Amino acid sequence: MNIAIIGTGYVGLVTGACFADFGVNVICVDKDGSKIERLKRAEIPIYEPGLKELVEKNLREGRLSFTTEIEDAIRRSLVIMIAVGTPPRGDGSTDLSYVEEVARTIAKNLNGYKVIVTKSTVPVGTGSLIERIIKEECPENHRFDVASNPEFLREGSAVEDFMRPDRVVIGAKTEEAKAILKDLYSPLYLIETPFVITDIETAELIKYASNAFLAVKISFINEIANLCERVGADVHVVAKAMGLDKRIGPKFLHPGPGFGGSCLPKDTMGLMDMAKKQGYNFRLMSAVIEINQEQRLRMRDKIKHMLGGTLKGKTIAVLGLTFKPNTDDIRESPAIDIIKLLLEEGAGIKCYDPAGMPNARAVLGNSVTYCQDAYHTAEGADCLVIATEWNQFRNLNMERIKQLLKEPVLVDLRNVYNPQRMQKMGFRYSSVGRC
Ligand code: UDX
Numbered sequence: 001m002n003i004a005i006i007g008t009g010y011v012g013l014v015t016g017a018c019f020a021d022f023g024v025n026v027i028c029v030d031k032d033g034s035k036i037e038r039l040k041r042a043e044i045p046i047y048e049p050g051l052k053e054l055v056e057k058n059l060r061e062g063r064l065s066f067t068t069e070i071e072d073a074i075r076r077s078l079v080i081m082i083a084v085g086t087p088p089r090g091d092g093s094t095d096l097s098y099v100e101e102v103a104r105t106i107a108k109n110l111n112g113y114k115v116i117v118t119k120s121t122v123p124v125g126t127g128s129l130i131e132r133i134i135k136e137e138c139p140e141n142h143r144f145d146v147a148s149n150p151e152f153l154r155e156g157s158a159v160e161d162f163m164r165p166d167r168v169v170i171g172a173k174t175e176e177a178k179a180i181l182k183d184l185y186s187p188l189y190l191i192e193t194p195f196v197i198t199d200i201e202t203a204e205l206i207k208y209a210s211n212a213f214l215a216v217k218i219s220f221i222n223e224i225a226n227l228c229e230r231v232g233a234d235v236h237v238v239a240k241a242m243g244l245d246k247r248i249g250p251k252f253l254h255p256g257p258g259f260g261g262s263c264l265p266k267d268t269m270g271l272m273d274m275a276k277k278q279g280y281n282f283r284l285m286s287a288v289i290e291i292n293q294e295q296r297l298r299m300r301d302k303i304k305h306m307l308g309g310t311l312k313g314k315t316i317a318v319l320g321l322t323f324k325p326n327t328d329d330i331r332e333s334p335a336i337d338i339i340k341l342l343l344e345e346g347a348g349i350k351c352y353d354p355a356g357m358p359n360a361r362a363v364l365g366n367s368v369t370y371c372q373d374a375y376h377t378a379e380g381a382d383c384l385v386i387a388t389e390w391n392q393f394r395n396l397n398m399e400r401i402k403q404l405l406k407e408p409v410l411v412d413l414r415n416v417y418n419p420q421r422m423q424k425m426g427f428r429y430s431s432v433g434r435c
Contacts, residue, residue, distance in 0.1 A: 001024055001025065001078055001079065001180075001183070001184070002024075002025045002026075002027065002076050002077045002078060002079075003019060003024055003025070003026055003027070003077050003078065003079040003080070003081060003184070004026075004027045004028075004029055004070075004073040004074055004076070004077035004079070004080045004081070005019075005026060005027070005028050005029065005080075005081045005083055005119075006029045006030075006070065006073075006080065006081065006082050006083060006084055006102050007029070007030060007082065007083040007084035007085065007098075007102075007120070008028050008029070008030040008032075008035060008036070008039060008066070008083075009083065009084070009085060010046060010048075010153075010155065010158070010262070011083045011119055011120060011151050011153065012028060012030075012081070012083030012084075012119070013028065013039075013044070013046070013051065013055075014048065014051060014151075014153055014158040014159060014162055015081065015083060015119055015151065015162065016028040016064060017051060017054040017055050017058060017064060017159075018054065018159060018162040018163060019184065020054075020058035020063040020064035021054055021057070021058055021063075021163075022184070022185075022186075022187045023063065023187070024063065024184060025063050026058075026063060026064050026065070027065050027066075027067060027073040027076065027077060028064065028065070028066045028067070029066075029067055029068065029069070029070045029073045030066070030068065031068060031070075032068075033068050036066045036067060036068050039055070039066040040059070040066050042055045042056040042059055046327075046328065046329075047326075047327055047328035047329075047355045048155070048156070048158055048159065048327070049156065049157070049159070049326060050159040050160070051158070051159055054159060070102075070105055070109075071105065071108075071109045074105065074106055074109040074110075074114075075109050075111050077114065078113075078114060078115065078180065079114065079115045079117060079180060079181070079184065080106060080114055080115070080116050080117065081117045081118075081119045081149070082099055082102050082103075082116065082117065082118050082119060082120060082130075083119040083120055084098040084099060084101075084102055084120060085098055085120070086098070086099060086120045086121060086122055087266075088266045088269055088270065091273070092269035092270065092272060092273040093123075093270070093273045094121075094122065094123050094266075094270050094273070096122065096123075096126060096129070099118070099120065099122060099126060099129075099130065100129070100130075100133060103116070103129075103130045103133040103134055103137075104133055104137050106134060107133060107134040107136070107137035107138040108137065108138070108139070110134070110138050110140065110142040110144060111142065112142060112143075113142065113143045113144060113145075113176075114142075114144050114145075115144070115145045115146075115147055115172070115177045115180050115181065116130060116134065116144060116145070116146050116147070117146075117147045117148070117149045117181065118130070118146075118147075118148050118149070118150075118204075119149060119150070119151055121150060121207050121208070121211075121263070121266070121267055121270070122148075122204060123204070123208075123270060123273075123274050124201050124204040124205050124208075124274060125201070125204075126204065127146045127147070127148050127171070127200035127201070127204060128146075128200070130146050131146045134146075145172055145173060145174050145176065145177035146172070146173075146177075146200065147170065147171060147172035147177050147178075147181055147200065147203075148169075148170075148171035148172070148200045148203035148204050149168070149169065149170050149171070149181060149203070150169055150203060150204070150206060150207035152165060152166070152167075152207075152210065155261065155262075155324070155326070155327040155329055156324065156325065156326030156327045157326070164191065164193075165188070165193055166193075166194075167193065167194045167195070167196055168185050168188060168193055168194075168195050168196070169195075169196045169198070169203050169206050169207070170182065170195065170196070170197050170198070170203065171197075171198050171199055171200040171201070171202055171203025171204065171206075172197075172199075172200060173199070173200065178197055182195065182197070207267070208267050208270060208271045208274070209271075211263055211264055211267040211268070212267060212268050212271045212285060212288070214252050214259075214264060215259055215264045215267075215268045215288050215289075215292070216284065216288050217251075217252040217253060218252055218254075218256075218258070218259045218264075218292070219258075219259075219287070219288040219291040219292055219295075220253075221235065221239055221252075221253045221254065221255050221433075222255050222256070222258060222291060222292075222295050222432075222433075223291060224238055224239075224255070224433065225255035225432050225433025226298065226433065228433040228434065228435075229432075229433055229434075229435065232435050233433075233435075234433070234434050234435070235255050235415075235432070235433025235434060236415065236433075236434065239253040239254070239255070254414075254415070255415065255432045255433045256295075256334070256413055256414050256415070256432055257295055257296060257299045257334035257335070257338060257387065257413045257414075257432075258291075258292040258293070258295035258296060258334050259292055259323075259334075260323030260324070260331070260332040260333045260334050260337075261323040261324065261329065261331060261332055261333075262329060262331045262332070264332075265289075265292070265332040266332075268285055268288055268289050268292075269289065271285055272285040272286060272289070295334075296334055296337045296338055296341065297341065299334070299338050299411075299413055299432075300338055300341040300342060300345075302411060302413075302430055302432075303316065303338075303342065303383060303385060303411050304345070305430075306383060306409050306411055306428060306430050307382060307383055307409065310345075311342055311345040311346055311347040312345060312346035312347070313346060313347075313348075314347045314348070314382045314383065315347070315348045315349075315350060315380060315381045315382050315383075315406070316342055316347050316348070316349055316350070316381060316382065316383050316385060317349075317350045317351070317371075317377040317378045317379075317381035317383065317384045317385065317405070318335060318338075318339055318349055318350070318351040318352075318377070318385045318387050319351070319352055319353075319374055319377060319384065319385065319386050319387060319388070319390075319393050320335050320353055320356075320386060320387040320388025320389065320390055320393060320414075321333060321335045321336060321339075321351060321352075321353035321356040321357070321359075321360040321387070321388065322335070322353055322355060322356035322359075322388050323335070323388070324388060324389075325388055325389055325390040325391065326355075326390075327355065327356075328355040328356050328358070328359055329356070329359070330356050330359045330360055330363065333356075333388075334387065334413075335353075335387035335388050336360065336363060336364070338385075338387060338413075339351065339364065339368060339387075340364075343367055343368070348368075348369070349367070349368040349369065350368070350369045350371050350376075350377050350379075350381055351368050351369070351370060351371065351377060352370070352371040352372070352373060352374060352376070352377040353388065353390070354390050354392060357370055374392070374393060374396055374401070375396075375397075375400060375401065375404055378401045378404040378405050379404045379405075380404070380405075380406055381404075381405055381406060382405075382406050382407050382409065383405070383407065383409040383410070383411060384401060384405060384409065384410050384411070385411045385412075385413060386410075386411070386412045386413055386414055386416055386417075387413050387414070388414065389414035389416050393416060394416050398417075398422070398425055398427070399425070402425065402426060402427065407428075408426050408427045408428060409427070409428045410422055410427045410428070410429045410430070411429075411430050411431075412429065412430070412431040412432075413431070413432060414432075415431045415432055415433070415434065417429070417431070419431060419434055419435075
C-alpha cells in the first residue's frame with residue numbers, strides 16, 4: 001500500500017518513518033524544499049531518540065521517500081494523512097488554513113478512491129469541513145472517505161509510543177475506510193493493541209479529551225503541592241498514595257512549574273474554545289489553564305523568596321530550557337517563561353540545556369548568558385534553578401556546585417534532589433510541594 005503523509009513536522013515525520021517500518025510504502029511531503037533535501041540524507045530537523053536510525057533504515061530499504069511534489073504523492077497514494085500544523089490563534093481557536101489548503105490540493109488531484117485522514121489535532125467538525133471542501137472542489141466525481149486517526153505521541157518517546165501505543169483510535173464513516181486504516185496498523189495486532197473504532201467526531205474529541213485530562217491531572221497535583229507547602233505535607237507521598245488507587249493511576253501526578261510543550265497548552269485552549277462556540281462554558285478547563293499560568297508566577301516568587309525578596313541585580317543559573325527532557329522543543333516551556341519573568345525583575349540569567357540552546361537563543365537572544373555545562377552555569381551565581389529534569393542534572397556533583405555558586409541556594413522546580421540531603425550539605429534548598 002502507498003500512503004502519503006503531508007507535513008514533515010514532528011507528527012508527520014515520526015508517523016511516516018514508523019509506518020515505513022511497518023512495511024508500508026510512505027511518501028512524506030513538505031513545502032520546505034531544503035528540509036526535504038536534508039531528510040533525503042536522513043538529516044533530522046528535530047531531536048527525537050531513535051528517529052534518525054528509523055529514517056536511515058527505511059530510506060535505505062526503499063520504503064520511505066521525501067518529496068515536495070504533493071500532487072504526485074496524492075495521485076500515487078490510497079491513504080493521505082494530513083499532518084500539517086494547526087497553530088493556535090491568539091484567541092485560543094485553531095488556525096486550520098494549512099489543513100484547508102491541503103484539502104483543496106487533494107480535491108484537485110483525486111484520481112480514484114482514497115482515504116483522507118487527519119493526524120494533526122483538529123477541532124471537532126474538521127473531518128466534515130475537509131469532506132465539504134473536497135466535494136466542492138473536486139472537478140471529477142471520485143469516491144473518497146474522510147477519517148480521523150489522532151496521534152498520542154509524546155516528544156522524546158514518540159517512536160516508542162507509535163510502536164507500542166496504549167490504543168489506536170480510528171474514526172470513519174464507512175467500513176471500507178475503517179478496514180483500510182486497520183490494515184495499516186496490522187503489526188500492532190501481534191502485541192494486542194486495543195483499537196477504538198468510532199465515528200469521526202468522537203475520534204476528534206478523544207484526542208482533546210485525553211490531552212485535556214492529562215492537563216487536569218498536572219494542574220491538580222500542582223494545586224495539591226501548593227497546599228502541601230502550606231500545611232507541611234509531602235506531595236510525593238500524597239501522589240504515590242493517590243496513584244495506588246487504580247481508578248486514579250500513578251502517571252502525570254508529578255508536581256512542577258506547570259505543563260508546557262506544543263500540545264497540552266494548545267489543546268486545553270482549543271477544547272475551551274470549541275466548547276465556547278457550542279455555547280458551553282467548560283469551567284474546569286479555564287481553571288486548569290489559569291492554575292498552569294499562575295504556577296509560573298509562583299515559581300518566580302519561590303526563587304525571589306529564596307534570594308531574600310528581591311531579584312534585582314541577582315545572577316540566577318538556570319538548568320534546563322526545554323519544556324521537558326529529551327527534546328529540543330522550547331514551545332510554551334515553563335523554563336523560558338520563568339526566565340522572562342526573572343529578567344523582567346532585573347535578574348541576570350546564566351543558562352544551559354543539553355539540546356534546547358539553539359532554539360532558546362532564537363527566543364531569548366542576548367538577554368541571557370549561554371553556558372557550556374551545569375558547572376559553568378553555576379559559577380558565580382546567587383542561586384541555581386533546576387527548571388527541566390534532564391538526566392544529566394540528576395546526578396550533579398553537588399559539592400562542586402556548592403563551591404562554584406556565590407551563595408549555596410538551590411531551587412529545584414522538578415523535585416530531583418532529596419531535600420534533607422541537600423540541607424545537610426549546606427544548601428538553602430526549595431522544591432515544589434515538599435517542606
Ligand atoms: C503530550 C501527550 O502526552 C501526548 O499523548 C500527545 O500526543 C502530545 O502531548 P508531550 O507534549 O510530548 O505529549 O509531553 P508530555 O510528556 O505529555 O508532557 C507535557 C508537559 O507536562 C511537560 O511540560 C511536562 O513537564 C509536564 N508534566 C508531565 C508535569 O508537569 N507533570 C507530570 O506529571 C507529567
